[in-house]
Amino acid sequence: MRRELKIAVILLILSYFSNSIRTYGYEISVFLLVLAYIVSFKPVFSMLCEALWGIPLNSSWKTGSWKLYRKIGKKYEVAALLKVENIQWSTEDYTPSKFASVIKAVMEKILKLNPVILIKKESELNYYIFIRRRGKKLIDLDRDIEASVRFLLNSAGRTGIDLEVCDPKEFFSLFNLTEKKIDRENLALIIVLDFFSILAAICTKGYLQVVGILLTILFTLSLFCFYRGKELNEKYYYADAVEVGEIADTDIQDFSELVSNIINTEENAKIVIEVEKASTRIEAELERKAAKKYFAATTFDWLGTLVSSFKILERARRRRERKEFVYLIRLYTTSERIKEALEGYGFSFIRLPLKAPVLKAFYG
């Protein structure tokens, strides 16, 4: 999101100044303006909708005895929520090398199922694993989710983690959601802005008219999409880069202990991890990316890019040597201390002005 908005601002500045170019200046500036608009449309539209109507949550989940069901168009989705009841070992119980191998086995078993993980600390710490399957045949999905849950219960049990299947009703109380009350002042402001942008689109010409048209589309669409949304009073940080380089077993154990200490001592904290298993070809892509960056860095003598290229190469090598699986993840946290700890490990975080992506991971 930060990247999109940064690019949009740069394009807007360029668009404004390119207006003064004599030949094709107007065309270039309009082109850059539209480009900036396209790049920033989704984040801005989402922020506007969330501010006006709240978080869109069209959750039509139905509960079974322990499974959750819903129908999306012609497809079905079946899900189950599991919770860690007890663990028989913790970070300090092993030597670093043993810990590294045990945690690798545990995580790979869990992450294999493309889960959404919620680590929630309120009066007590809860570790939820949410798994879902989507497809056309409900009976196959049912069987698939049962097999996945059985696999998870058995494999976690063998590694000293006692999991239990949660009551599906618990799924709806994972987040403290409230009904969003529509802020009349905000709504009035958007209506007025929309009115002026329509006026600008009709009554003006040139650059300002284009701005008016673009803003009219944005404001009208966000007003058109009215819905009864939810509200979540939490600030989220989002991991917008994972640059964990070469790590020793002791680092893994130390950081695990640090995160464990923080989450257990925080009064209120949440970590949400949306995981999807990725192709191992990503390693080759990483190497290509490192090569590109290295080329750019040496051509223009940019030290930062050079360091970044080495880091990427280091990661690719680490994956190959340690035989790690590759995942595509979205990681959110509400805790500033967790954010700082993970930044020390190699993650980089930004504030997420939206809350919808977090809830979409579960309910969407």
Place this chain on the structure above:
Amino acid sequence: MGESMKAGLKKMHGRIRDKLLEKLFYSPRKQVAFTYDLAPLGPHLMWLYVPEKGIYLGRDDYDREVYLNPAQLRVFHGVIIGPSGAGKSLFLKHFLYQIPNLKVNFMIIDPHSDYSVLIRKLGGEVIDIRKTMFKTTNIFRNIESRELFIKAVAALYRLTEGQELSLREAIKRSKDFSQVLSNLPPVLRSKLEYPFSFLTNGEVDLKDLLDEKIPFSVDLSSMRRERPVLDEAASVIARLAIDEVLGYYWKKPRMHRLRFLIVADEYHNILAKPIDVVERILRETRKIGVYMVVASQDVDKFSESYFTQVGFIIALTLSEGQVEELRALTKKNITDADELFITTAPPMEEFFPTKALLLVHYHKKAIRVRLDISEEVLEY
């Protein structure tokens, strides 16, 4: 505008809106991560679970309060191990002091009169067997109790088969112990006169105490002053007291929830030999909600099956050898850090338990507890 048209428009708006929101709402880009990148966020970041209510023990390594919650234990049978000077009695007082909070009644077999003041403070009754005695009725009614009693007496006093037979006949023909004594042949009478003489003048009816939920102790200290000869007599009386309590609860409706706790100090001297009465209790009394907690000095006084049947084990300062035995008998993951924790005690002016290892059936590893003995208990 008709209602159906309104509904149709609403439906159409809903469809378009949902599609727009799905397409236009922002989702952050997914990041590439490897297994070890996510290692600090694995389930192990949870700390070992400790219950939040029950009998308060102290604080764990993470400074959380550690409780022993009967509701979360498979059975509330327990073992407290601590060598001489480890502060076992003080810890037991701390333990007993909190039992009324669980709204359950208890009795304690008290070989040294250590708990009399505490029992009185809790509004309970101290049965000092030199002065008063409880009424024994169960062994005259219940065949199983009688047989167990005869076996125990025969083993304790090394009776011959003939003497055992005579004892059985005497009990069968009697209604109380004064009759038993008069029905015994002279040689056997002289042998059993000492323990049975205590049983002839039963005044306290345990049924009344149990009905009114009054805690009580069976104080054997006056007998044990004449040690070692009279440990056998103390054992006979302790077994009878336990038997009376069990007889009372077997007549009650079945209930697994803890409703009565039998606590026995110095298990190894009073109840372990020659026939272990506790093992039977551990196996059978869950049905009636009667549980047993025993305290002993040594780990090797307990058999392996004993440890599989108890819900919790609390070990106070132990030696390296005892830790090794505990590890072997309980099959629990007692780590080197646990061993260091429990084998070392900080220097102190008085005997005072400061550390304990808590082993519960639902954890593979031990919980290290820094004991927090309540100040009120220190006064008793």
